[in-house]
Amino acid sequence: MCGICGIILKDHDNPNFSIGALLYRMMESQQVRAQDSAGIAIFNTGDAHCNDLSYNLNYFIKSPPTSMTTTATGGYELIEEKIPASKPIKEQSLLVSKLSKDDSVSIIGYSNKMKLVKNMGLVKDLDKKYNIRSMKGSHGIGHLRIATSSKVDPGNAHPFSTTVLPDIAVVHNGEITNYSKLRNLLEIKGYPFYSSCDSEVIAVFLADQLLMHGDIQRAHDQFIRKADGPFTYIAATPHSLSLVRDKFGTRKGIIGYNRGGEGNPAFWAMATDLSALDIVGANEDVKAASPGKSLIFTI
Amino acid sequence: MINKLIEAQFKKNSKMCYTLDIDEIRAIVKDIGSRVSNPITQFENINNSLEKNYGVKLPYGLNQVSIEKFGDVASSPLIIERAINSIMKKIIVEGETKIVLKNPKALYRIGILGFEDTVKLDLIVEGNVGNFFGAFCNFDGTWIVDGNAENGLADKGYKGKIIINGFATELACQNNQTTNFSSGVNVLIKKGCMERAMGQARGGKLVTFGAGYNSGLYMSGGVLLNLGLPGEMFGPGMVGGIIYSPEGTTIAEGAVIAKLTLEDYSIIKETLRVFENELFIEALDNFSMENPTLSLTNNINKNIQKFNMHDFIKIVPKTTN
Numbered sequence: 001m002c003g004i005c006g007i008i009l010k011d012h013d014n015p016n017f018s019i020g021a022l023l024y025r026m027m028e029s030q031q032v033r034a035q036d037s038a039g040i041a042i043f044n045t046g047d048a049h050c051n052d053l054s055y056n057l058n059y060f061i062k063s064p065p066t067s068m069t070t071t072a073t074g075g076y077e078l079i080e081e082k083i084p085a086s087k088p089i090k091e092q093s094l095l096v097s098k099l100s101k102d103d104s105v106s107i108i109g110y111s112n113k114m115k116l117v118k119n120m121g122l123v124k125d126l127d128k129k130y131n132i133r134s135m136k137g138s139h140g141i142g143h144l145r146i147a148t149s150s151k152v153d154p155g156n157a158h159p160f161s162t163t164v165l166p167d168i169a170v171v172h173n174g175e176i177t178n179y180s181k182l183r184n185l186l187e188i189k190g191y192p193f194y195s196s197c198d199s200e201v202i203a204v205f206l207a208d209q210l211l212m213h214g215d216i217q218r219a220h221d222q223f224i225r226k227a228d229g230p231f232t233y234i235a236a237t238p239h240s241l242s243l244v245r246d247k248f249g250t251r252k253g254i255i256g257y258n259r260g261g262e263g264n265p266a267f268w269a270m271a272t273d274l275s276a277l278d279i280v281g282a283n284e285d286v287k288a289a290s291p292g293k294s295l296i297f298t299i
Numbered sequence: 300m301i302n303k304l305i306e307a308q309f310k311k312n313s314k315m316c317y318t319l320d321i322d323e324i325r326a327i328v329k330d331i332g333s334r335v336s337n338p339i340t341q342f343e344n345i346n347n348s349l350e351k352n353y354g355v356k357l358p359y360g361l362n363q364v365s366i367e368k369f370g371d372v373a374s375s376p377l378i379i380e381r382a383i384n385s386i387m388k389k390i391i392v393e394g395e396t397k398i399v400l401k402n403p404k405a406l407y408r409i410g411i412l413g414f415e416d417t418v419k420l421d422l423i424v425e426g427n428v429g430n431f432f433g434a435f436c437n438f439d440g441t442w443i444v445d446g447n448a449e450n451g452l453a454d455k456g457y458k459g460k461i462i463i464n465g466f467a468t469e470l471a472c473q474n475n476q477t478t479n480f481s482s483g484v485n486v487l488i489k490k491g492c493m494e495r496a497m498g499q500a501r502g503g504k505l506v507t508f509g510a511g512y513n514s515g516l517y518m519s520g521g522v523l524l525n526l527g528l529p530g531e532m533f534g535p536g537m538v539g540g541i542i543y544s545p546e547g548t549t550i551a552e553g554a555v556i557a558k559l560t561l562e563d564y565s566i567i568k569e570t571l572r573v574f575e576n577e578l579f580i581e582a583l584d585n586f587s588m589e590n591p592t593l594s595l596t597n598n599i600n601k602n603i604q605k606f607n608m609h610d611f612i613k614i615v616p617k618t619t620n
Contacts, residue, residue, distance in 0.1 A: 032376045032407050032429070035368045122370065249494060249512045252450070252468060274447045274468050275405030275427050286466065288493040291512050 003030030020135030039118025053085035109161030177229035220294035249291025256282035332373025456484030477502025
């Protein structure tokens with residue numbers, strides 16, 4: 001019973017609007033669904049490095065216990081290690097490989113136009129640590145996790161990203177029942193996995209598809225065709241936000257529109273619970289996304 | 300705004316009407332949370348305050364689960380959920396049978412009251428409710444929600460009438476029960492149930508202005524009347540019950556489409572009779588196979604809608620056809 005949500009502004013050039021504040025409210029309204037961990041990813045944040053060719057390698061590192069360590073954060077620190085564009089790909093791979101062998105490290109993925117933060121605990125804990133309510137951007141996604149298939153730690157928290165392709169993030173509600181099979185196929189291709197959560201396979205699968213043909217619609221269609229089990233996921237890239245449901249529609253995925261006004265921008269919002277749309281005023285054209293289909297917004 | 304006529308009728312008939320603003324309870328809990336950080340003390344103080352103000356006490360187990368899930372007691376919605384249901388239960392035991400709940404703010408599990416025997420209760424909820432509103436409900440009366448409902452509306456319900464002025468997201472009337480003392484909960488959803496309406500229902504009547512994908516999933520009894528747009532893949536695995544929906548509705552494996560017979564018009568009439576007042580149905584007594592047009596409105600401020608039942612199909616299990 002995870003809770004997922006996403007928002008995309010209709011006009012994408014509104015750098016001063018705190019999309020994080022909307023995501024926070026949507027997540028808070030769904031907090032009763034899940035309390036194990038919370039995370040968000042926001043795109044086109046306007047940070048300085050968004051427009052250059054460098055990017056970040058994001059990972060958690062387990063810090064030694066101190067008096068400041070709390071159970072909410074589990075003693076993990078989120079690191080954004082800047083990778084200069086000039087750094088050879090081989091060196092980058094070696095760094096990732098080295099980190100992935102370190103038991104105290106949990107890799108998240110690469111980002112350039114994406115700000116991804118996640119942690120154990122509630123969304124209010126996440127906000128306290130990362131001030132997510134002040135984050136600006138063109139679109140974003142959020143997740144509240146209740147663990148079903150893997151343990152509760154930051155590495156298994158959503159959104160999931162990859163080191164296969166920068167700036168892809170996925171939040172998921174449900175189960176991918178043929179996860180092992182899909183993961184094995186992707187591992188044979190050489191793609192690394194860093195968690196034991198079934199949801200990670202969606203991000204890696206989409207990254208693989210995007211590398212092959214660059215078409216997000218086709219990537220989702222392929223995933224719907226190949227994945228078993230009940231799932232709804234929201235996937236984001238710097239240029240798109242998608243709501244995708246399994247072919248039987250066994251997990252909720254609802255979308256609504258807020259036309260804005262009085263200085264506020266218009267946006268589409270998507271979530272698990274209707275109350276999450278209502279709380280941000282996305283009460284127009286409310287509908288459930290069609291089963292077995294992907295609903296894609298592009299910028 | 301809640302349907303004015305229904306509200307007026309409700310208040311006119313109310314000698315005793317208990318209004319409970321859930322924000323008042325939230326304020327008590329928040330105030331305690333702002334002054335006390337120890338969750339065990341929070342729980343004790345909340346319990347003392349609820350006992351003093353409302354005459355109810357919460358079970359101790361809520362303490363532990365709240366700390367486990369939400370880090371403390373004061374920020375746990377489970378406390379509010381349980382407090383509301385305990386207060387409602389106490390009010391009913393004391394003989395008051397009309398309750399208005401204000402500011403539900405999509406709180407989950409409102410109306411799970413735990414009475415073994417049928418209780419008399421009319422209820423108005425002013426706002427959205429969350430998952431499992433009225434689950435296990437077993438009441439005589441009408442419950443009205445002036446807002447949306449989420450999953451599992453009236454889940455495993457036995458008796459009563461529920462009206463939702465907004466949407467229900469999915470699984471409305473799921474596991475609706477027919478027993479030797481009940482015929483299931485009757486539900487009206489004015490903006491429609493998004494998906495899987497009447498999933499696994501064994502009884503009851505659902506009238507909805509829209510029913511989404513896989514409605515009637517594993518249905519084994521009851522009536523689903525969809526007065527909204529045609530739906531998709533209705534009746535997967537259904538073994539009983541009847542679905543009426545506009546032509547164009549598609550079916551899933553296990554269901555078949557049939558034409559309406561004389562008996563169906565009687566069933567539709569009896570189904571609509573449950574909501575005759577709420578839908579302002581004109582001349583329902585005259586409705587028949589020869590006179591198949593229904594005139595009604597699901598919103599007093601909107602125009603009368605006309606439905607010709609000749610344009611509807613019946614969906615039943617394959618085995619019974």
